[in-house]
Amino acid sequence: MPVDNSRLKGFFRLSVEERRKIVAELTGLSSEHVDALANYGELDELSANRMIENVIGTMSLPIGVATNFLIDGVQYIIPYCIEEASVVAAASNMAKRCLVGGGFSTNCDDSIMISQVQILDLIDLESAEQAILAAKHELIDMCNSLPSTMIRLGGGCKDIQTRIIDSESGKMLVLHLLVDTRDAMGANAVNTMAELVSDRVEEISSGRVHLKILSNLAAHRLARASAIFTPEELSDDGARDDGVKIIDGILEAYHFATADPYRATTHNKGIMNAISAIALACGQDWRAIEAGCHAWASQSNGVYTSMTQWSKDEEGNLVGNIEIPLAVGIVGGASKVHPAARANIEILGVKSAKELAGIMAAAGLAQNLGAMRALATKGIQDGHMKLHAKNMAVSAGAVDDEIGIVAERVKAQLGPITQQLVVEVLAALRSE
Ligand code: MEV
Numbered sequence: 001m002p003v004d005n006s007r008l009k010g011f012f013r014l015s016v017e018e019r020r021k022i023v024a025e026l027t028g029l030s031s032e033h034v035d036a037l038a039n040y041g042e043l044d045e046l047s048a049n050r051m052i053e054n055v056i057g058t059m060s061l062p063i064g065v066a067t068n069f070l071i072d073g074v075q076y077i078i079p080y081c082i083e084e085a086s087v088v089a090a091a092s093n094m095a096k097r098c099l100v101g102g103g104f105s106t107n108c109d110d111s112i113m114i115s116q117v118q119i120l121d122l123i124d125l126e127s128a129e130q131a132i133l134a135a136k137h138e139l140i141d142m143c144n145s146l147p148s149t150m151i152r153l154g155g156g157c158k159d160i161q162t163r164i165i166d167s168e169s170g171k172m173l174v175l176h177l178l179v180d181t182r183d184a185m186g187a188n189a190v191n192t193m194a195e196l197v198s199d200r201v202e203e204i205s206s207g208r209v210h211l212k213i214l215s216n217l218a219a220h221r222l223a224r225a226s227a228i229f230t231p232e233e234l235s236d237d238g239a240r241d242d243g244v245k246i247i248d249g250i251l252e253a254y255h256f257a258t259a260d261p262y263r264a265t266t267h268n269k270g271i272m273n274a275i276s277a278i279a280l281a282c283g284q285d286w287r288a289i290e291a292g293c294h295a296w297a298s299q300s301n302g303v304y305t306s307m308t309q310w311s312k313d314e315e316g317n318l319v320g321n322i323e324i325p326l327a328v329g330i331v332g333g334a335s336k337v338h339p340a341a342r343a344n345i346e347i348l349g350v351k352s353a354k355e356l357a358g359i360m361a362a363a364g365l366a367q368n369l370g371a372m373r374a375l376a377t378k379g380i381q382d383g384h385m386k387l388h389a390k391n392m393a394v395s396a397g398a399v400d401d402e403i404g405i406v407a408e409r410v411k412a413q414l415g416p417i418t419q420q421l422v423v424e425v426l427a428a429l430r431s432e
Contacts, residue, residue, distance in 0.1 A: 003027055006075035007096070008067045012089070023065060023077055023347060033343035037063065042340045051334070063281055063340065064088040065347070066274075068095035070103025071225075071362045078363055079344040080277035085387035086380075087273045090370030091363055101228035101317070104365065106358030110180055112158065112220035113327060115190035117175040117198060119207040125173050128205040129162045132175060135204045136160045142200060143177060143193040150189055155182040157193055173205065178220060183353045185285060185329030190214045216291045218325035219299070223354075225361035229318040234373065247318045249376030250369070254310040261304040267368065268297055268307050271322070274367035278360050282348070283334030283341025285327075292325040308368045322365045326357040385417035392422045405429060 003026040011019060017038075024034045036042045040060050049055045066078040066088050080088050098104065122128045132139070136159075143157035150156065159178040164171060177197070179190045194212035202209050231243025234250075257267035272290060279286035298304040309321045330353055335341050350356045374380045385392075389407035396419065398406045409425045410417055 003075050003077055006067050006069055006077050008077070011065075011067060019065075027077060027347045027349060029343065029346055033339070033346050036339035036343045039339075043338060047337065047339075051337075061280070063344065066091040066095065066363060066366075068092050068099065069359070069362065069366075070095070070099055071359055072104070072106055073102075076349075076359055077347055078278060078359060079281040079347050080274070080363075081281035081340075081344075082273065082277035084273065085391065086384045087277065087367065089383075089387065090374070091274055091366045094366040094370045094373070095363075097233040097369075098227040098229050098366075100230060100233050104225050104227045104362035106223065106225045106362055108223040108326070108354040108357045108361070109221050111155070111182055111184070111186065111327075111329075111353050113179050113181050113186045113190045113218055114215040114220065115177040115179060115194040116211065116213060116215050117177070117194050117201055117209055118211040119173040119175070119201065119205050120169070120210050122171070122173055122205060122207040125164050125171055128173055128207055129164065131204050132160070132162055132173070132201065135200075139177075139197050139200065139204075142197050143179070146189070146192060146196065148189060150180075150182050150184055150186070153182050155180040155184075173207065175201065176215070181329070181353075183329060183331045185288075185327050185333060185353070187214050187285070187288070187327075188332075216288045216327070217295045217299075218292050218327040219296065221325055221327055221357075222323050223326040223357035223361040224321065224323045225358060225365050226319070226321045227362070227365060228313070229320070229369070231316055231318075234318065244316060246373060246377060247312060247316070250318060250372045251310060251312065253372040253376045254306065254308070257306040264297065264305050267371070268294065270371035271307050271364040271368045273371075274363040275324070275326075275360050278363055279328065281341065281344040282328070282330075282356065283336070283338045283345070284329070285333070288327055292327060296323075296325050308365060310369075310372075318369075320365050320369060322361050322368070324361060324364065326360055328356050328360065329353050330356060381416065386411050389417060389422070392417070392419055393426065395419065396422045396426045398426050402426065402429060 020037055043058045048058050061081050061083050063079050063081050069076045069078055139160055140157045144151050157177050157179050161176040163174045165174055177193055181189055191214055198209040198212050231240045231247055232238045234246045235243035257264045276286045279289050297307045307324050311319050313319050389410050390403055393403045393406040406426050410422055
């Protein structure tokens with residue numbers, strides 16, 4: 001549930017159990033969900049075996065919570081499931097820096113998914129297209145004849161659009177069924193609808209229906225978030241001059257991404273660090289989300305570019321915006337059956353798929369700023385390697401207390417943290 005205090009000062013210093021207790025208290029997490037989080041192999045064998053084929057085990061990743069997020073006036077604690085150090089810390093840090101500006105504002109489209117029907121072997125594509133459009137209401141009614149809670153709740157097929165595409169297999173007519181999937185991601189519902197109308201589409205068009213499948217480019221299901229950052233808040237010591245320089249450096253970093261797909265790919269990967277981690281934590285189809293977001297990033301003129309937009313306003317503040325397709329659901333799928341995903345959705349307390357999409361967009365924006373701010377100032381390796389030091393100690397063979405001691409000693413050294421250095425520090429510790 002939305003919390004009264006998402007700031008959680010000193011949270012990172014607590015033990016895992018203490019953190020879980022605080023999050024449970026703040027969000028009213030049920031004991032069943034606390035247990036799911038506490039149980040590191042939280043997916044039991046029976047459930048795992050029901051989910052996919054040929055199951056031989058399960059694999060765990062850490063869940064950490066990003067703090068300080070104020071979104072549309074509501075404070076959220078946001079669960080991330082990710083293996084990479086410094087992502088959660090960077091998001092929390094950037095979220096804190098826009099609290100003065102009112103946090104993040106979001107605006108998300110209704111949950112309209114596209115289901116595609118490919119029609120081939122047409123002699124007269126234009127006539128077939130007209131015939132389909134003339135039968136639009138009949139086809140929509142057919143889709144909405146499915147017994148479905150989503151349709152009872154006001155969702156269902158709302159419109160049908162047509163496109164004529166030229167391809168190496170010749171020209172084809174493509175139908176887009178536009179389906180409001182309400183609080184579901186909706187893949188199964190829209191795929192079923194496309195299959196349901198296919199015979200009738202063949203009759204009407206006199207063509208051959210081939211593929212019937214959703215599009216992961218959910219271009220009618222966009223999530224938007226924006227935030228304003230003052231120069232003072234972007235500077236570590238609150239100095240305006242320093243903040244102005246940081247903003248200029250961030251804009252130079254951003255312009256690199258808008259001009260160069262090589263940089264845009266990495267820039268957007270940083271955004272997806274948040275979006276995919278929240279998606280995974282909440283039992284979403286993160287591959288669908290990744291595919292949609294990256295495709296959307298090259299939609300405007302066919303050149304792959306940044307998923308975010310950054311500029312300076314008249315007062316010299318940094319203004320960030322993001323707009324991405326986010327097909328997420330809070331009913332059905334893993335979000336309802338995976339015990340940890342259910343716990344994470346309860347921590348967020350989201351009441352709709354749109355609310356979840358807005359949170360993910362806001363976190364993506366914060367994550368992008370965190371990466372650009374680090375890259376435009378001291379670089380990411382210092383902070384990243386410090387947070388990664390414990391993993392490096394384990395890779396070097398450290399066990400038990402050695403792990404913490406080696407990590408602390410390595411961090412206290414001047415100069416870059418390398419695996420060789422970690423090996424040497426461990427050897428020195430063992431020879432004491
Ligand atoms: C690392 O996971 C993400 C970054 O590379 C993103 C970026 O370069 O903007 C730091």
